[in-house]
Amino acid sequence: MNKDGQRMMSMRLSRVLGDIGVNRYMMDRRRRKLLLLETMNTLLNQPEHGNIIMYMFGSQTEGTTTLGMKSDIDLLVCYNDVPVILDWSDWQQGRPHLLVVKTDETPPQHCWLQRLRSDLPLPETQVDSLSDVIDIEGRVLLTNTQIEFHEYLRSGGDDLVQHGPSKSWDENIDFVTAYHCSRLPDECQFLFHRPRPGHWPIPCTLAKVRHSGVFLVPQGYSDSPSRLSRCHSTALHVTQDDLYYPQSRWEWRFSTSMMERLLMFDMNIVQRKTYVFIKILRKTFLKPIVGDRLSTFHIKTAMLFTIETYPPNIWREDNLIQCVIYCLTSLRRWLKINYCPHYTISGVNLFSGKLFRFEPPILSNKILKMISENFDCMFQIRMDDLGKRISLLGRHVHSCMNRKVVHVETNIQISQMFMGGPQSIIESQTVNDNTHSSCLIVNNLRVLHDTFVTKTPIEQEVISLIKPFMYGTFAALVASKCIYLGQPITEGTLTLYSISLDSDLLSSRLKFASMLYCSGQYEAAADCLAYCESLLGPAVWQFCSCYGRIKSKPSNAFHEICLSSSTKDMLQRYTAMCVRFTHLEKCCIPEHLVYEMFRTITDDDRQERQPEHKWMDCAVIDCVPFLHYMQYLSYRQLNQHALKHAALQNLVECVRANSYSYGHLDTTCNVLGHCYELENRIDIAWRCYTTSLNIYPTNNAANWYVARLFCNALINR
Numbered sequence: 001m002n003k004d005g006q007r008m009m010s011m012r013l014s015r016v017l018g019d020i021g022v023n024r025y026m027m028d029r030r031r032r033k034l035l036l037l038e039t040m041n042t043l044l045n046q047p048e049h050g051n052i053i054m055y056m057f058g059s060q061t062e063g064t065t066t067l068g069m070k071s072d073i074d075l076l077v078c079y080n081d082v083p084v085i086l087d088w089s090d091w092q093q094g095r096p097h098l099l100v101v102k103t104d105e106t107p108p109q110h111c112w113l114q115r116l117r118s119d120l121p122l123p124e125t126q127v128d129s130l131s132d133v134i135d136i137e138g139r140v141l142l143t144n145t146q147i148e149f150h151e152y153l154r155s156g157g158d159d160l161v162q163h164g165p166s167k168s169w170d171e172n173i174d175f176v177t178a179y180h181c182s183r184l185p186d187e188c189q190f191l192f193h194r195p196r197p198g199h200w201p202i203p204c205t206l207a208k209v210r211h212s213g214v215f216l217v218p219q220g221y222s223d224s225p226s227r228l229s230r231c232h233s234t235a236l237h238v239t240q241d242d243l244y245y246p247q248s249r250w251e252w253r254f255s256t257s258m259m260e261r262l263l264m265f266d267m268n269i270v271q272r273k274t275y276v277f278i279k280i281l282r283k284t285f286l287k288p289i290v291g292d293r294l295s296t297f298h299i300k301t302a303m304l305f306t307i308e309t310y311p312p313n314i315w316r317e318d319n320l321i322q323c324v325i326y327c328l329t330s331l332r333r334w335l336k337i338n339y340c341p342h343y344t345i346s347g348v349n350l351f352s353g354k355l356f357r358f359e360p361p362i363l364s365n366k367i368l369k370m371i372s373e374n375f376d377c378m379f380q381i382r383m384d385d386l387g388k389r390i391s392l393l394g395r396h397v398h399s400c401m402n403r404k405v406v407h408v409e410t411n412i413q414i415s416q417m418f419m420g421g422p423q424s425i426i427e428s429q430t431v432n433d434n435t436h437s438s439c440l441i442v443n444n445l446r447v448l449h450d451t452f453v454t455k456t457p458i459e460q461e462v463i464s465l466i467k468p469f470m471y472g473t474f475a476a477l478v479a480s481k482c483i484y485l486g487q488p489i490t491e492g493t494l495t496l497y498s499i500s501l502d503s504d505l506l507s508s509r510l511k512f513a514s515m516l517y518c519s520g521q522y523e524a525a526a527d528c529l530a531y532c533e534s535l536l537g538p539a540v541w542q543f544c545s546c547y548g549r550i551k552s553k554p555s556n557a558f559h560e561i562c563l564s565s566s567t568k569d570m571l572q573r574y575t576a577m578c579v580r581f582t583h584l585e586k587c588c589i590p591e592h593l594v595y596e597m598f599r600t601i602t603d604d605d606r607q608e609r610q611p612e613h614k615w616m617d618c619a620v621i622d623c624v625p626f627l628h629y630m631q632y633l634s635y636r637q638l639n640q641h642a643l644k645h646a647a648l649q650n651l652v653e654c655v656r657a658n659s660y661s662y663g664h665l666d667t668t669c670n671v672l673g674h675c676y677e678l679e680n681r682i683d684i685a686w687r688c689y690t691t692s693l694n695i696y697p698t699n700n701a702a703n704w705y706v707a708r709l710f711c712n713a714l715i716n717r
Contacts, residue, residue: 027063144218220248472500
């Protein structure tokens, strides 16, 4: 391919990559939403799980993925209560510490972690955890099996899948636990001391990287010999003092994930396109040969070294193909010598324990063939229809696969991940103990308030989204207690409700209307519901994040607005999240819905439930059906029969329109059945309940309604 041909192909490839979401706007938007979600997860989990920070690393947060890649999320949970130190001078009184221990035999990038006392700068001598061992020298060491014992993770179930240091119960999430060391070990300062041209990374990025610290993740060295060391181990549940324990289970690996994130954030758009295209090549043509043993991390490492080595003026859209060749040439050079250096840690071979000896030549020849054939293979790429798109551009035909559609789908994908966050706020309050729940919510609000004053803009934005949900839940708890005691709703509680109304478009407003109804304020409830109905429109998306339920698809009108609107606007003006009521809010909902909190009845129900099904202990219903159900009840109390029957008909339409069983159709059928019971149409009510059971045979409150109808029938005989 001559220079003009390569230039033309580079421009076509650059345009197609932009069309499938690899452009500055979409990548930055994906990155920002994932960072918002990362911050939200941290803030929500701290009150319940202690001083932890949750990081979302990998291509999703970097913005270097596409819909077709179906990239997972690398979730790292860092326990900040126990800092890691490199020497005794960093020890601080009042906190337990872990000391990095290295010997002459310690594998590269690895260490042991020794427990230290919190009251005195002395080593710990007693084993107090199932994952601790005592080595032959009397040191109490933390083994990398600790994840298996952690209660927070054990809630995930028994089907544990391991990939390197990550252990997960969800195929879409790689879960890693870690500890943090604020200082960089000597081998992790490789980036700052080795010779390099100096134009990249730029000084300000290097300054951030230097102070980012390092994580210690639970993974032994891949090439460690099967050696056993004498120790005492409570993890083995034995009483002998002298045991042999696999030494690889003592080892912890240094991870520079934060350093790598900062470096990836420093890439320009052409460098990102180069990286994404090589990832697509790997997944399409190299993964079938060696699987994921030649991983995205190897590609990332080659990319970082290439950016550092070559001058900045090569990174142009009309030179994209040549940039890909430069990066693949670096990778081929390492394959030839079977050695891939780590970008930020010295003495590490990233091919160690990954590729068999006969595989690097095969991969090298495959890469050489792609380069020598001028990447004709790209026309065969099915991922994101990339090959088809390039062919259509080459024939001067506009692609039938609209760029806008891809961008909308990308927005929807990352919006679904983000919008599930606020729902977890309510889910985290599902506790049966009144005092505990109230204290938990107050504590959460206090944490959010303190953070709002002191933290970064992105944290402040997250807090502004979380607070209305928290205030709404707390208001409902207080109002429920007032109703239970027969007391009037206080002004303070009404103020809490007013603050919560903008959590999303409808859910908090409907909870307020439900409280008004349950406290006997039927006219106020009807007015509030009428206002809620006026907010509905073609752009409103009924969103349900409940695990195990089918998510509805947003309308074209929502798509149009999504591209140009902020996350906050989309959440508060166009998203109607399903409504949840906990046990502590049961006096703020119609009595019929209380049954929904007790849907788990039989052993079959319990076997069907997963740890992610906490919402099943709540009364949960989709916004629009709940709106019409509450309208029916309110107008019935006000003897407004025309409006009552109109609301009933609207509720019937909700059932008819939901042919794909989106969200909580079973609950919608159940409340429709209740309406027909109140209309004394027991035959239709029976059909509603049986329809509900046909949709979800287990964990369905319709069993209670059917049993009640049977009981009433027997009594009336």
